[in-house]
Each structure stands twice: as structure tokens, then as C-alpha cells.
Amino acid sequence: MITELFADQEFQAKLDWMDEFVRTEIFPLEILDLTWPQMLKAIAPLKEQVRAQGLWAAHLGPELGGQGYGQVKLGLMHEILGKSPYAPLVFGNQAPDSGNSEILAEAGTAEQKERWLKPLLAGEMYSAFAMTELDHAGSDPTRMSTVAVKDGDDWIINGRKWFITNASIADFMIVVAVTDAEAPAHSRTSQFIIPADTPGLNILRDIASLDHAENARSPYGSHSEVVFDNVRVPGDALLGGVGDGFAIAQKRLGPGRIHHCMRWMGQATRAFDMMCERATYRWAHGSVLGEKQTVRAWIADSAAEIQAARLMTLHAAWVIDQQGVKAARKDIALIKFFGAKVLHDVIDRAIQIHGSLGYSDDMPLAWMYKLARASRLYDGPDEVHRETVARLILRDYTAPADNTPTEHVPTRREEAIRRFAELLES
The missing domain is CATH 2.40.110.10 (Butyryl-CoA Dehydrogenase, subunit A, domain 2)
Structure with a gap:
């Protein structure tokens, strides 16, 4: 299991508990069409179970009631929470409250923390x-x-x-x-x-x-x-201070994008599971779908893309933990647009393999697809992040002398002939 590269045995046990809890206790809430007061009543006992596990608002430090987990551990948690839109709410780290709590903790006065941050962390305010x-x-x-x-x-x-x-x-x-x-x-x-x-x-x-x-x-x-x-x-x-609005906003965006991308991988994995299950029993044109070359290609591509996006995101989280958000700027921008595409493509394939059933509300895929489209807009559109990545990469390159490509073969051949002249003459 690739998670073992990033999680010790004790933390893995917490992740296992989370995964089971989300599936058995939170998935059922998705299909009840609850009002907001009903939702608050339904999740109240679930939040107590999360607190008992020491997993409530884990993105904050112990002094604020959290666990002080780094971004790698938080990323692994959010991968599980991303499987349901209500899971972050039950764990006290839903957007935008999680980001707001972080900047209140960072820039708020003692009075602001007492009045706003404390009840926000307790789940008493939104x-x-x-x-x-x-x-x-x-x-x-x-x-x-x-x-x-x-x-x-x-x-x-x-x-x-x-x-x-x-x-x-x-x-x-x-x-x-x-x-x-x-x-x-x-x-x-x-x-x-x-x-x-x-x-x-x-x-x-x-x-x-x-x-x-x-x-x-x-x-x-x-x-x-x-x-x-x-x-x-x-x-x-x-x-904060007058004129600090942009700087404060940036503090919530870097780690927030890690959480977004890992939640997307959780959602993509859920769609992937539905796709693979469908391939085992849906019969068409003489065989189950899992024996069709195109379907097998979809499954293989989806598995590779999820794994790639997941590892890219965990690497970005690791860089933040080791060197800070600024050092991870390129990595964060990379996962933002790549992860969004993976999420969309995997859900799209899952819908395709289910046909009209996948397009209908009889499966979760339709609303998952709607949510996935927004991922290309949240925290900056894909185009902006691609621009950022390209700009940061190009900073490491300079134009060659006389505009002759470094790998220009005729130029390299002349240099090689001069360098190995004695060898060639013999």
C-alpha cells in the first residue's frame, strides 16, 4: 500500500477507522435530502465520535484543539473525507471554515479568536x-x-x-x-x-x-x-493590518489546495470503484464490459492517473511540511489543474460505462460529475495555474549563445571531433 510511505502504523489505524466511518455513517446522509437543521441534528452524534478519536479539526495545532498534523497526514485524511461531500463537515474541516479558522489563528487578535475562532472550531458557528x-x-x-x-x-x-x-x-x-x-x-x-x-x-x-x-x-x-x-x-x-488582505488570503490557499486535490482523489477513487464493479457484471455484445479492450483501457488509464495525481499531491504536501508553502508553489499549481482533470475524466468514464444509469440520479455519479466541473474554477482556474507552472519552470532556463540550441547536433559534432581528434586520427 503506497500510504505506508507516508503514514506510520498508528496513523494508518486512524485512516482505516475514518474510511469505515465515512462509508457506514456518512454515505447514508447523502441520499436523505435533509434540510440544514436536520443535517445539523444528524451529524451531532457523529461529530462526538470524531472527537473521541482525536480527529476533530485536525488541521489546527493542539493549542486550538487540533492535532497539529502536517500537510502529508492531512492530505491522507482528506483523501478519505473527499469520498462524501458531508464528511469534512462531520470532521470539522469543511471549506470555507477550515481556511477561515487558519487565518483567524494566524492573524486574529486574542479578542477575535475568543469571539469567532473558538466557536468556529467547536462547530457552534459557520x-x-x-x-x-x-x-x-x-x-x-x-x-x-x-x-x-x-x-x-x-x-x-x-x-x-x-x-x-x-x-x-x-x-x-x-x-x-x-x-x-x-x-x-x-x-x-x-x-x-x-x-x-x-x-x-x-x-x-x-x-x-x-x-x-x-x-x-x-x-x-x-x-x-x-x-x-x-x-x-x-x-x-x-x-490583521490595513493592506494585509492579499497576504492573509494567500496563507489559506496553499494548504487548502492540497486538501482540495486529495479530496478529489478520494472522489475519483469512489467513481473508479463503481466503474470496476460495473465492468464485472454488465453484459453487452457477447461478454461482460470488463473483457472489452476500451473498457480495460479506461480502467488502466484511470488507475494510473489517480496514482500519479495522488503522489504529486502528497509530494507537494511533503515540500510544504519540509520547506514551507512558498517552496511548494510550483508543485501546488501542478496538482491543481492536473488533479481537476483526473477527477473529471475518471467520473466521466464511470458514467460512460454505466450508460443511462450513470447519467441518472439512481447513481451518485451525476452529482459527482457536477461537483467535479467546479474543480477547474475553485482557487483559480486551470489556465492561471498552468501559466504559473510554465513561468516558474522557465525561470530555470536561459537562451543559448548565438541562439544555437544546446543540443544542436552539427555544433556538438564539431566540438566532439576537436575533443577526440587523437582518437579519430588513430
């Missing part, structure tokens, strides 16, 4: 992260129109945010707003903690999307359009 805007590309966080203006000791915030996950169930939001439009690009914004019941903060709607229907019974996982109309907050709502 949050949202409001950065994206409809009129500005989310891949460029240096450009936005929401502004925060100082007014005495207070700040007044005006603007509109778009596709803000879980905004309609959040108890508070962390909002990114421009505080100095004339500052350098990465110092223009600041972050503010705003309670959901603050006057002027209006949730216009939950936006109907591929992964969240307009008539969904639960708003969990929804994406909202939010308006800030002269929202007044006190000076202590500022998270």
Missing part, C-alpha cells in the same frame, strides 16, 4: 469568505470594487460579492475590501470580520448552479450573491 466579485476575474484578487472607508474609529463597507459559498448559513463573514486604491497591487485590500446580522449586509439570493439547485432543501454548499450597503463595523473588525 462562516463564509467573501472575496469574489462578478465584475472582476476571481483569478486576479488584486482587482475588486468593494471598498472599506475609515469613518472615525469605524469602517464603512460598500460593494457586491458573488458566489460566496455558505453565505446563507454563515454566522459571520470574512470580507476582502479595498482600503487604499492607490497602494501597490498587493497592498490595496484588507480583511474584515462581519457578523451575518450586521445592518446593510444583505444576502440577495443563493445562485442556482450545476452543483446546487435553486430548490435545494439545504443551503449547505450553496453560493450566494451578497450586497454590502453602508455596512458599518468597528475598528476591531479589521483582521
Whole structure:
């Protein structure tokens, strides 16, 4: 088992417990179509079991009630949690709360931690992260129109945010707003903690999307359009310092992408299992599908791609643990677009091998496919990450002298003749 390269025997036992727990206790919640209050009631006893195992909010340090696990161990955990959209919720590390808890722990004051972080970690509050805007590309966080203006000791915030996950169930939001439009690009914004019941903060709607229907019974996982109309907050709502908005946001993105990619591998593995099972019994044109060359190619390709993406992601996690997020920048960008493609392709093949059954809601594959499409957009679109990877790689290369390729055979032949002249003459 490849996990043995990254997990000791004691931790492997925890992973085994998680895998069984997710399958037997959390998978059934997916098909009940629960409301948000019903979901909270259903997961309450499950969260206690997670706490008893010492696995609650494991992404944080022991001083905050977590385990202080590094990114490799967290990655292995998220691979299991990714098999169900509700599993992170039961383990206290669901997005965007996990990222918000990390930046509150990093940049929050003692008072902010007591008021917001402590109940967030206890699962008593839920949050949202409001950065994206409809009129500005989310891949460029240096450009936005929401502004925060100082007014005495207070700040007044005006603007509109778009596709803000879980905004309609959040108890508070962390909002990114421009505080100095004339500052350098990465110092223009600041972050503010705003309670959901603050006057002027209006949730216009939950936006109907591929992964969240307009008539969904639960708003969990929804994406909202939010308006800030002269929202007044006190000076202590500022998270970090003025102009630190971009820098703080970056702290939550690196590790968050590791978790995203490993959850995708868990989801891809679940689809892979369904594909392989289908191949063993579905009969068509004289044999089961597993005896068809094309189906065998799909299975082999899927296995190779999952393994490749998994190892790439764990390597990126290892680099973060050993050298920090900055050193892993290229590795993180690589897994973001490669992992998203693997997830999509494996689920797509699983649907194809199931035919109309896979396309229907009688199998989990249809909603898995919808979720997979969003992976190419979350935390920056694929195109941006490809650009980052190429730019970082090209920094290690320089143009050859006289623009003659280093591997140019005629040039190399001349040099080789000079070098081995004595040998050739003899």
C-alpha cells in the first residue's frame, strides 16, 4: 500500500477507522435530502465520535484543539473525507471554515479568536469568505470594487460579492475590501470580520448552479450573491493590518489546495470503484464490459492517473511540511489543474460505462460529475495555474549563445571531433 510511505502504523489505524466511518455513517446522509437543521441534528452524534478519536479539526495545532498534523497526514485524511461531500463537515474541516479558522489563528487578535475562532472550531458557528466579485476575474484578487472607508474609529463597507459559498448559513463573514486604491497591487485590500446580522449586509439570493439547485432543501454548499450597503463595523473588525488582505488570503490557499486535490482523489477513487464493479457484471455484445479492450483501457488509464495525481499531491504536501508553502508553489499549481482533470475524466468514464444509469440520479455519479466541473474554477482556474507552472519552470532556463540550441547536433559534432581528434586520427 503506497500510504505506508507516508503514514506510520498508528496513523494508518486512524485512516482505516475514518474510511469505515465515512462509508457506514456518512454515505447514508447523502441520499436523505435533509434540510440544514436536520443535517445539523444528524451529524451531532457523529461529530462526538470524531472527537473521541482525536480527529476533530485536525488541521489546527493542539493549542486550538487540533492535532497539529502536517500537510502529508492531512492530505491522507482528506483523501478519505473527499469520498462524501458531508464528511469534512462531520470532521470539522469543511471549506470555507477550515481556511477561515487558519487565518483567524494566524492573524486574529486574542479578542477575535475568543469571539469567532473558538466557536468556529467547536462547530457552534459557520462562516463564509467573501472575496469574489462578478465584475472582476476571481483569478486576479488584486482587482475588486468593494471598498472599506475609515469613518472615525469605524469602517464603512460598500460593494457586491458573488458566489460566496455558505453565505446563507454563515454566522459571520470574512470580507476582502479595498482600503487604499492607490497602494501597490498587493497592498490595496484588507480583511474584515462581519457578523451575518450586521445592518446593510444583505444576502440577495443563493445562485442556482450545476452543483446546487435553486430548490435545494439545504443551503449547505450553496453560493450566494451578497450586497454590502453602508455596512458599518468597528475598528476591531479589521483582521490583521490595513493592506494585509492579499497576504492573509494567500496563507489559506496553499494548504487548502492540497486538501482540495486529495479530496478529489478520494472522489475519483469512489467513481473508479463503481466503474470496476460495473465492468464485472454488465453484459453487452457477447461478454461482460470488463473483457472489452476500451473498457480495460479506461480502467488502466484511470488507475494510473489517480496514482500519479495522488503522489504529486502528497509530494507537494511533503515540500510544504519540509520547506514551507512558498517552496511548494510550483508543485501546488501542478496538482491543481492536473488533479481537476483526473477527477473529471475518471467520473466521466464511470458514467460512460454505466450508460443511462450513470447519467441518472439512481447513481451518485451525476452529482459527482457536477461537483467535479467546479474543480477547474475553485482557487483559480486551470489556465492561471498552468501559466504559473510554465513561468516558474522557465525561470530555470536561459537562451543559448548565438541562439544555437544546446543540443544542436552539427555544433556538438564539431566540438566532439576537436575533443577526440587523437582518437579519430588513430
